[in-house]
């Protein structure tokens with residue numbers, strides 16, 4: 008191994024600029040980008056952009072997901088270039104960049120939603136695929152608008168303890184509990200290809216479930232993990248999504264609070280991080296066009312447990328995209 012001073016500071020692979028080399032610059036040094044990837048202004052071509060959306064004005068309970076993007080970046084410093092589970096170097100296959108944070112209005116929610124849609128739209132003109140890091144789940148609606156603009160109505164695999172197809176809260180239509188109802192109403196979703204995974208906990212009434220079906224969703228409940236296992240869940244997803252363009256929305260509260268305490272609306276009885284990562288990894292066979300990781304609220308996190316789970320979820324999604332993009 009050459010002395011640190013003579014080594015390039017980044018892992019390079021052909022024309023791709025990868026993460027800062029942890030053998031040259033200690034991984035705890037320097038400003039955080041996702042997985043220590045280059046900033047978008049440091050490269051010319053972009054395959055996948057990771058973009059922060061620090062916004063939590065749509066929450067119904069604990070606030071704090073506005074600090075999610077910075078926390079997930081900090082918690083992603085230990086990710087390494089090679090993913091043995093998929094036998095892929097995601098950042099060698101694809102040019103992945105950190106596109107920084109969108110600056111959105113924390114006081115006027117309508118303004119914020121417009122800005123997020125515009126920001127996602129602009130990013131998709133530069134990058135083939137977009138992974139956003141929230142932020143509360145409200146942000147999925149404007150991102151889906153940008154995705155549907157590009158791909159047409161889209162299949163959504165939605166990991167969450169919650170349905171997020173509720174109608175309104177205190178008369179407000181745009182909240183973190185309503186993005187997928189609005190998306191269905193706006194015709195953004197392919198109603199024959201959507202499903203929730205990890206749903207659990209008390210609802211407001213049984214009508215929540217009948218409404219949800221009418222909006223085009225199937226459900227793989229959290230407790231079904233015990234009966235059908237990871238393989239069974241993957242089969243259910245693949246059967247539903249098939250070769251449709253698919254958007255993967257990961258609300259970190261899909262994990263049990265033991266694996267993700269740092270979130271705003273925690274529910275007992277969730278997935279393990281191992282289960283979630285295995286399912287995300289399997290998406291290497293799908294037509295994955297984008298995704299989000301939302302609801303990380305660092306004030307309730309300890310030892311970066313939630314941040315690390317979110318960082319690894321992002322890494323598996325990027326790895327799956329890299330396998331799909333393989334020549």
Ligand SMILES: N=C(N)NCCCC(=O)O
Pocket residue numbers: 067068144169171173183184258260272302
């Ligand atoms: N999207 C998240 N995390 N939560 C939605 C919960 C809405 C509710 O409390 O009814």
Ligand SMILES: [Zn+2]
Pocket residue numbers: 144167169171183258302
């Ligand atoms: Zn949610």
Ligand SMILES: [Zn+2]
Pocket residue numbers: 167168169258260261272302
């Ligand atoms: Zn949730």
